[in-house]
Amino acid sequence: MAKQAGTKTRPVRGSRTGRPIMVLLDLLGRRWSLRILWELRDGPLTSRALRTACDEASPTVLQARLTELREAGFVELGEGGGYGLTALGRDLCETFMPLHRFAEQWKK
Amino acid sequence: MAKQAGTKTRPVRGSRTGRPIMVLLDLLGRRWSLRILWELRDGPLTSRALRTACDEASPTVLQARLTELREAGFVELGEGGGYGLTALGRDLCETFMPLHRFAEQWKK
């Protein structure tokens, strides 16, 4: 998987340009990334509670996404356990909050 | 893959609840989905131009995403060729436009 050799090899899959927006779109375009941020919007969850919230997604990919989101500075692991959004993460979450309203009127 | 039996069987991968927001997050959380919408924001592109814009992503997955996005009503194939956003698609794109500004200030 993501080779952790030395100082974090970043393939930036899905973008060879490295432009911030492309890197961000790639990160958020991985399975469960958006969902994780969404589920954490109301407050921190333990890893297992998060797993339950995400329809029992496999812990393999969940841990991978959490690591990526932590390295990106969107999510943090509080002392005493529990994953929560950072200030930056909350900011990002606010960005696509309107998606909820959009989805509700889209289902028709 | 997605069984096309009768009237479109939708496994809604990544969400067993079927809530609109979950379905949407799942769809947008697939590789290249967000990127495609992003690249179409300024106007229609031919399939090959879109492929070039998306860092030469493989046509296999690109076609798959385009089909999904078309079924969702976000993208359409204009007569005479060229993929473009629908009114709904443009609306959706507007939703996460602030992401660009966010990404720019996030890279630090």
Add this chain to the structure above:
DNA sequence: CTCCTGTGCTACATTTTTAGTAGCAATATG
């Protein structure tokens, strides 16, 4: 008509990613 080019789209083998299940060390509580 033939040749050429571009459109949307597909086949196929290889690689990568995810799913699903099990289990670990560490910590706490009884």
Add this chain to the structure above:
DNA sequence: CATATTGCTACTAAAAATGTAGCACAGGAG
């Protein structure tokens, strides 16, 4: 001690993506 929780990892099988090649169709030029 047993029990139960935390975050996290190993492993194999399944699914999805990559990368390359090519198809049928349509339009234009010769």
